[in-house]
Amino acid sequence: MDIALLGVGHLGEAVLAGLIDSGLPPAQIWATALPAERAARLADAYGVEVGTDNPSAVAEADVVIIAVPPVAVGPLLSAIGPSLAPEAVVVSLAAGVPLARLAERLPPGTTAVRAMTNIAARARRAATALAAAEGTDLTEIEDLFDRIGVTVIADESMMDLITAVAGSGPAFLYYLADSMTNAAVDGGMDPVDARVLIDQMLLGACLHLQDSDEPPAALLERIATPGGTTEAALASLDESNVDEAIRAAVAAAAERGGELPGA
Ligand SMILES: NC(=O)C1=CN([C@@H]2O[C@H](COP(=O)(O)OP(=O)(O)OC[C@H]3O[C@@H](n4cnc5c(N)ncnc54)[C@H](O)[C@@H]3O)[C@@H](O)[C@H]2O)C=CC1
Ligand SMILES: O=C(O)[C@@H]1CCC=N1
Missing domain, CATH: 1.10.3730.10 (ProC C-terminal domain-like)
Structure with missing residues (x-):
């Protein structure tokens, strides 16, 4: 499974470190971070491709994880939409950004998932909740987040409360x-x-x-x-x-x- 991890800041770095520590091959991860100096530092530290060009990072990805601040999610999704592989699953880690808002910004038919996780991803002890439209097969995404901790499937109506207790x-x-x-x-x-x-x-x-x-x-x-x-x-x-x-x-x-x- 090829993964794009977009916007590696505090949480994104914890997820990146946890995934690599779990044995996920670095060659399967394409990350982005800003500014370019931070991208270069992360590439050195983790041995993964880290650039600043989001559309290029998602081109081969099966799963795209969005780790930018909530306000940056919409513009980022619009920017990557045309470059997404047809079967790509987009997983947003952003607090408070509803599935409906993600779907509005993505090409029709793209699977969108909300994941609320936490900084303990770095120690592979994160508490993650996934929410998606009814009937979405979350097996692969659950397996991915299980690498960095414990994962539950939740109803989207619970995500703000889950953000409070698990994310914060x-x-x-x-x-x-x-x-x-x-x-x-x-x-x-x-x-x-x-x-x-x-x-x-x-x-x-x-x-x-x-x-x-x-x-x-x-x-x-x-x-x-x-x-x-x-x-x-x-x-x-x-x-x-x-x-x-x-x-x-x-x-x-x-x-x-x-x-x-x-x-
Ligand atoms: N920090 C935490 O413990 C948790 C954070 N979250 C969510 O994770 C997201 C990130 O939070 P933090 O890591 O705390 O924020 P942060 O500010 O440390 O990281 C966000 C990163 O995204 C980068 N960025 C912004 N726009 C970008 C773009 N267009 N392309 C590439 N990179 C871009 C920024 O340069 C920054 O490094 C937020 O949406 C937040 O709601 C969710 C759960 C826990
Ligand atoms: O403080 C925040 O908004 C993010 C979401 C959960 C933890 N940090």
């Missing part, structure tokens, strides 16, 4: 990591030790959560020894309405997905 989601954890690290360092902990311990705590907790069939609330109770330190922390979080704040943050991200220029 890692930022919520980095926010927590940042706050905890600052608290540890402010309390006198060595910054290197704080980083090592907090990274490992997050990784271990997430692996345990993924391994367990129990809901997060049940795992949380097991840490909270009656009358102990965790209870004190949880009471403080509740007093600050952190649950409400997280729900509001998810809602704000989802709402923004519906408002993005390009949507």
Whole structure:
């Protein structure tokens, strides 16, 4: 399968790195990035063809992955439309750009897919949701995204909410990591030790959560020894309405997905 990856920025580079790490031959990937100096740097770093000419990059591609900002999706699709192979599948990673909008800009009959993934693609631990018109065979695209993590098929009506929890989601954890690290360092902990311990705590907790069939609330109770330190922390979080704040943050991200220029 030949893949074009257009607009390799933060997310695109994570996807590129993950795909190559998964064993996808670099010769099967044609990427684009701007400006030309960035394209050259990426080509050196990953050993793939990286140029700035989108129509040339898609000419041989079976799958075209769009990783440009939402506002740039429409013009990009119009530019590549005439060069797309007749059976090409176009997968947009852009937040908030509906399938209908993709279809409007593509040649009639082109298969369009929305994929919401995240920055953990680099570590091949992305959480990806795919949405497409009813009846679309997503097997090949699912296999492709399975190389860089876990993939689910979703209804398009869920994509803004999925963007909030899966696409933006890692930022919520980095926010927590940042706050905890600052608290540890402010309390006198060595910054290197704080980083090592907090990274490992997050990784271990997430692996345990993924391994367990129990809901997060049940795992949380097991840490909270009656009358102990965790209870004190949880009471403080509740007093600050952190649950409400997280729900509001998810809602704000989802709402923004519906408002993005390009949507
Ligand atoms: N950053 C993330 O963690 C996530 C991002 N997304 C989506 O991925 C897309 C990219 O986001 P980021 O990587 O954060 O943005 P970014 O700004 O880091 O990357 C976009 C890249 O596209 C390039 N670009 C723009 N127009 C181009 C064109 N016509 N041809 C070639 N390259 C072009 C830009 O130079 C830039 O390097 C967005 O649509 C965003 O909604 C989705 C999920 C997670
Ligand atoms: O912040 C954004 O708009 C993109 C989409 C999800 C994560 N980053």
